[in-house]
Amino acid sequence: NPKLQQAIDEIRELKRQKGAVVLSHYYMPAELQVTDADGGIADFVGDSLGLSVAASQTRARAIVFCGVKFMAETAKVLSPAATVLLPSMKAGCSLAVSISGEDVRFLKKKYPGVPVVAYVNTYAETKAEADICCTSRNALAIAKAMPGDQLIFLPDLYMGRNLQTRIKAETGKDLILWQGSCEVHEQFTPNQIMGLQMMYPEAELLVHWEVPDEVIMRTLSRSGGILGSTTDIIKYVGESQAQQFILASECDLGATLRGLYPQKEFVVPCIRCPHMKQIDVYRTLAAMRALDTPAETDFRIELDEEICRKAYLPIRRMLDFA
Ligand code: 13P
Known part of the structure; x- marks a missing residue:
């Protein structure tokens, strides 16, 4: 497909000119998972934990994030000086919208002193209220390591129940769960x-x-x-x-x-995430073209400074968790 190849070539050129990197999740369409070294556009392809680590380590002045909004927000929290662009602001997440910072404050009042583990599939204002974040890769280890015999795990009810089954037998810990779920x-x-x-x-x-x-x-x-x-x-x-x-x-x-x-x-019984599929090569090119122009605001992740500072701690604790 010559049109697609032209778009990929232009993204590769603009990335170098503008000093940007592209981070891409495993749920992206195949062409967005090809790395720069293999002639594609991604500087890093990974799961949500790998992408957080990459965002925390990059020295690039700009990140174009091929993933969903909560992931781009995490990148912004970890690299606040970088400009973070998301090729479509419609790339949401049914888990992230299921819970707000206000909801977590309510839970903390209801269960005082119980540690809060927030799945990374949450927005920054929700993370800001948590003690530690986790992704699906480290959730079991983090949940097991938390002190006490109770734990608030949010927002994925099914993942929470799956964790509960594994943890109860080993640690006797009870999980207090939220009603979120992944629509895929x-x-x-x-x-x-x-x-x-x-x-x-x-x-x-x-x-x-x-x-x-x-x-x-x-x-x-x-x-x-x-x-x-x-x-x-x-x-x-x-x-x-x-x-x-x-x-x-x-x-x-x-x-x-x-x-x-x-x-x-x-x-593969093919169920696609409609949010992830908002991102394609052409929208990624549009974001890359907009970088450093007034049109950048259509794609730029903006976070309140206080939220950013508060959300940093639980994410940092997760990354420091060996
Ligand atoms: P992982 O990349 O952590 O496996 O999770 C992806 C995701 O967002 C599932 O909803």
């Missing part, structure tokens, strides 16, 4: 996955933490596989002897897996 992962059902397990009896199951607990309880024990984060899933496939996998996560993670492991087969 909540769509997986036990019948759908069990149907695929019957059609592909040799396949192992790859399932994200945000998938409803009922699905996991009824399906994971029927075949090998893993309940984990995006990166856990990628690593698991690399280490597994199995040749065939059923993916219960965002559709384009299937593209990532096929790219990394072309000799293995992936059965």
Whole structure:
């Protein structure tokens, strides 16, 4: 596609001229997951934790974020001096909008002294009220390490229940949960996955933490596989002897897996995140062109300084958590 290639070439040129980097999530369309070294535009491709680390380490003066708004906000909190642009302000998240800073203040009043773990899929004003953040990659370890026998985990109810199942047995800890859910992962059902397990009896199951607990309880024990984060899933496939996998996560993670492991087969009931899919090469080019011009305001992440300062602490604690 010559038009697409032209847009990619222009982004690569503008990145160098303007001193910008592109950070891209694994849920992006395949063409946004190609790294700069391989002729694409991404300086870093990763999961939400990897992208936070990359944002905290970059020296670039500008970041164009191919992901959703809460991720771009996290990048801004970690790199406040950088200009952070999001190619579409419509790239939201059903989890992030499910809870506000006000809601967390209410929870803290209701359960005084109980530590608050906020999933990174929250806006900065929500993070600002938390003790520590987590992503799906470190949630289990962080939840286990928190002091006390109670923990507020927000906002993903299903992920919270999945964590609760694992933690209760080991630590006896009780999780106080919120009612949020991921509009992609909540769509997986036990019948759908069990149907695929019957059609592909040799396949192992790859399932994200945000998938409803009922699905996991009824399906994971029927075949090998893993309940984990995006990166856990990628690593698991690399280490597994199995040749065939059923993916219960965002559709384009299937593209990532096929790219990394072309000799293995992936059965993907394709559910796409409508927010992530707001971002494409052409919108990324528009953001890159707007950088350092008045049009930049259409794409720029702006955060209140006080919120930024308060949200930094729980994110920093997460990154420092070994
Ligand atoms: P991870 O990148 O941490 O796996 O999570 C992605 C995500 O946003 C799921 O909703």
